Amino acid sequence: MKTTLAILTLNEAEAVRRVLPKIQKDWVDETIVVDGGSTDGTIEWCRDNGWRVFVQKKRGYGQGMREVMAIASGDVIMEFMGDGNCDPITIPRLVEKMKEGYDLVIASRYCAGGASDDDTPVTRLGNWMFTTLINILFRASFTDAMNGYRAYRKDRFLQLRIDEGGLTFPTQTSAQFAKAGLRIGEIPTHEPKRIGGVRKAKNFQTGLALLRMIIKEIFRPLPNHS
Ligand SMILES: Nc1nc2c(ncn2[C@@H]2O[C@H](COP(=O)(O)OP(=O)(O)OP(=O)(O)O)[C@@H](O)[C@H]2O)c(=O)[nH]1
Ligand SMILES: [Mg+2]
Secondary structure (H helix, E strand, O other), rough: OEEEEEEEEEOHHHHHHHHHHHHHHHOOOEEEEEEEEOOOOOOHHHOOOOEEEEEEEOHHHHHHHHHHHHOOOOOOOEEEEOOOOOOHHHHHHHHHHHHHOOOEEEOOOOOOEEOOOOOOOOHHHHHHHHHHHHHHHOOOOOOOOOOOOOEEEEHHHHHOOOOOOOHHHHHHHHHHHHOOOOOEEEEEEEOOOOOOOOOOOOHHHHHHHHHHHHHHHOOOOOOOOO
């Protein structure tokens, strides 16, 4: 099982300096910084410090993930946000859990042993609401359907129709893996606060985009071969 760690960045110069040195490169087979067009020195710092950087062609978090998938050599793709919200210590535990045969493993902030220092009352309620909705609609039992910190089998991903281009991408992945009846696991993680930079998620817009995506998933069948 070959693993690729995709580190998503968009103007995260302060965070990458603090977080990337804590990632041990031998935890995974390949690491790629997927950058959305940073102009604050993120790309330069990463390259100067030996990280492979892939600058995506079109804008958007999900778009970046879909583009990197085409060049990643791993059978397992791991999504990691380079803004300080992902504690690297969870990476080897995600790899271990994937080895048990799961198709998708989420680093959960809300299962036993999980926690978030980054939540506000609004984001916590939003996470709970959308996770509950996805569990009811797609017969799943996520405690955290939204965290972008996760690992999945690339072949399973490619059989689905995951087409969200923005920050709704991880949640769509959760919905479709559940819809397809794939094997889903979770492990606890402790989410630290974002480090510097500016938050890209906007509660109202992201909430609306999530609702739109969920409605699309209710009515749209999965591709035949999945
Ligand atoms: N490659 C790439 N990364 C992005 C893009 N948009 C956001 N990101 C990164 O994706 C991660 C998540 O974005 P955030 O702005 O922190 O959004 P969030 O995590 O939902 O918001 P918080 O609750 O504040 O953490 C960060 O590491 C961003 O730098 C993009 O268009 N392309
Ligand atoms: Mg964040």
